[in-house]
Amino acid sequence: MSSDLTGKEQIAIIGSGLIGQSWAMIFAGGGYRVTIYDILPEQVSKALETVKSNLTKYETQGCLRGSLSAQQQIGLISGSSSLEQCLQAASYVQECVPELVDLKRKVFQQIDPFITEHMVVATSSSCIGVSQFAGDLKNRHRTLVAHPVNPPYFIPLVEIVPGPWTLPEVTAKTRTLLEAVGQSPVTLSREVPGFALNRIQYSIINECWNMYKDGLLSAKDIDKVMVDGLGPRYAFIGPLETMHLNADGNTVNLVDYCQRYAQGAYNVTSTFIPPPILYDVPTAEDILKEVQETIPLEKITERRVWRDERLAALAALKKQLKEKTD
Amino acid sequence: MSSDLTGKEQIAIIGSGLIGQSWAMIFAGGGYRVTIYDILPEQVSKALETVKSNLTKYETQGCLRGSLSAQQQIGLISGSSSLEQCLQAASYVQECVPELVDLKRKVFQQIDPFITEHMVVATSSSCIGVSQFAGDLKNRHRTLVAHPVNPPYFIPLVEIVPGPWTLPEVTAKTRTLLEAVGQSPVTLSREVPGFALNRIQYSIINECWNMYKDGLLSAKDIDKVMVDGLGPRYAFIGPLETMHLNADGNTVNLVDYCQRYAQGAYNVTSTFIPPPILYDVPTAEDILKEVQETIPLEKITERRVWRDERLAALAALKKQLKEKTD
Known part of the structure; x- marks a missing residue:
């Protein structure tokens, strides 16, 4: 059958x-x-x-x-x-x-x-x-x-x-x-350490880690920058397309955007701590203290269910929006 | 009134x-x-x-x-x-x-x-x-x-x-x-170049830019890594909480996670090109060629409407899920 x-x-x-x-x-x-x-x-x-x-x-x-x-x-x-x-x-x-x-x-x-x-x-x-x-x-x-x-x-x-x-x-x-x-x-065209996903993920964590250690933001606020700022956009549009769409009255496409704004990005990334970055235990302990205020150890499993429910709901929303467009 | x-x-x-x-x-x-x-x-x-x-x-x-x-x-x-x-x-x-x-x-x-x-x-x-x-x-x-x-x-x-x-x-x-x-x-506790959001955003673009220049993935595939991989997660959970929730059978929290996996992340980020990275025009032109296959110049405005519709729908979904939980 x-x-x-x-x-x-x-x-x-x-x-x-x-x-x-x-x-x-x-x-x-x-x-x-x-x-x-x-x-x-x-x-x-x-x-x-x-x-x-x-x-x-x-x-x-x-x-x-x-x-x-x-x-x-x-x-x-x-x-x-x-x-x-x-x-x-x-x-x-x-x-x-x-x-x-x-x-x-x-x-x-x-x-x-x-x-x-x-x-x-x-x-x-x-x-x-x-x-x-x-x-x-x-x-x-x-x-x-x-x-x-x-x-x-x-x-x-x-x-x-x-x-x-x-x-x-x-x-x-x-x-x-x-x-x-x-x-x-x-x-991918070949094997590289971290493949592509973890290379991007570690790029993100590195800068978050450095900002936290530098006392720039709390751990909760760092996570908010992603969840309430960049994350929703990245659920639909990748980083390269974002540059293309950010072309505005002054710029017409990704090339113009780079010509106008690349130097600014260069100046910002000049202040980055060069990799590799080791996620050290004392810093991890400080972050854990903060994270545990909302997600204590005994709630990790529950929070994973919470996460997966949301990912399922988002997958359904994306499917629905896609069917509407296609 | x-x-x-x-x-x-x-x-x-x-x-x-x-x-x-x-x-x-x-x-x-x-x-x-x-x-x-x-x-x-x-x-x-x-x-x-x-x-x-x-x-x-x-x-x-x-x-x-x-x-x-x-x-x-x-x-x-x-x-x-x-x-x-x-x-x-x-x-x-x-x-x-x-x-x-x-x-x-x-x-x-x-x-x-x-x-x-x-x-x-x-x-x-x-x-x-x-x-x-x-x-x-x-x-x-x-x-x-x-x-x-x-x-x-x-x-x-x-x-x-x-x-x-x-x-x-x-x-x-x-x-x-x-x-x-x-x-x-x-x-933020003080002014820093790029504030927090653009520091994270440029970290992401830097690695994407480097992978593209290195011929590791197409521009479309790089954007997919975010949209279909990391992005949905980041719409709900930040990078630090992600480390906490990724604790598994072998590790119980963010500190254990770091003790077990930090060296692997360190090794991967050892292969990163150190910042600053300049988003150069020849590379931007190559990426533009690919991006324009799906979003030609005359469709940028339409695609921005497409994006904002999705962000509105996601905001509504998040509100609805929050009300359900609270």
Whole structure:
């Protein structure tokens, strides 16, 4: 029945944790058949239960992805504690084991014998490129990074990072597939430390950290600059387009904008403390004191639910606005 | 009638352009009586017309601020081409003339004789601190920066930046007033180049610029990293709270998070090109080529409307979620 629904390629998810579960729901939302693998049958059945419960909840809340019902999507997802069985007939493999280079190496060595000439094997790694662990594989040219952002079901970005040996067709196929299931992939030309997302994120944290240490603003006010100032804009418009749109009566486009304002930006960034910046413990302790006033340790879990509710609501709003425009 | 509605202090807006109009609508939304000043009566009446039309539109669209009707708010806003008349009885003055230091100096010199011991005079300047033009004023201790973000009606952040002579009570009063009308003020302890918002913004652009020049990603993909990755999160949670919430099974709070992950961030930022960065024209021309594929010059105005519609919708969503939580 499930295959009748889709007739699409099969997806193998290696690792049944939160990220693996999210990937399974994303691919099923796109109409793909998915098999979740983990070592212990209990892990697999627990993951399937969570996925089932989440998809049902998302349907009720109106934030289920894709055009199939929750029941249909659940029907597309199965589990296995046999790696061979999971990989059989799969054309795309998304590995989601913990972020440890030796573990990644071991898992990829186990996958290697099953990699066919039509298969792509992606790691969900947030900072370890395939160059660090896949070099000895026979099929290393079919491996790459596809790094999702938390929570992947509501934050569509995926960083595609090819290794030095990854075939261009493998990179291209990954991008096409991820776009087909509603993610928003970007393609890096090569591995760099932090990929793109964390390079931007650390740029932000560095300056926030330096301003805090310098006594310029409180930690709460620093976070407000983003949440009530830059953040809403960045939910819809990137930093480069922002420069283009900021062209005003005096300037007509991004080039004019740079000619007029680049020197001012240069002067401001001349006063930056040069990187690298170490996020030191005494400063972290001071910030923690402030942050804990609103989010004490026992409320962190609750606040994560609060965050994910908002991200889900924003994803729904963006979808609705997009449908209105298209 | 209007004064019966509020009984609150009066606000003087100096400059009838887009920012001045926004401030007028924000204060009227909070129930304050507002007078908009500009040199020519035509400028003033044109601004009043626009404000009237905007408030009526916002009411129809369901994004009018405050608890008064559009008609009531319009009744609170008047105009004048006499500076003296505008400043009379005002307890808070928001200057919104173009960002030119000599012009700011001239305008503040004209305002100075009318400054009373209960008055605050704020400039909307995005980068010029009062130390650069208010030093010769008799009442310089009652001046400071209150820098809004575009479009101020939907982006609540205001950067309060005291000059070296600003009285603490003046800074505190400004913060209280801006909070009372629904803005989200942050207080810097002193003037620094770029204040806080542009320091963060330039940190982001710098790294994006460097990644683009390095051929790491396309301009479109760089903007996607923000819009589909970091941006949605930053619409609700600041960079410091993000570190706190990212504490996971291995770490329990921001301090643990730093102990475990600071070295990784340090290593990534070790590969950054040290600031200052000049946004050079050849690179801007390359980026423009890409950006113009989706937003050609003749569509910039339309795209700004597109952006402001989204910011209004997000502001409404945030308000709705807040009311649900509170």
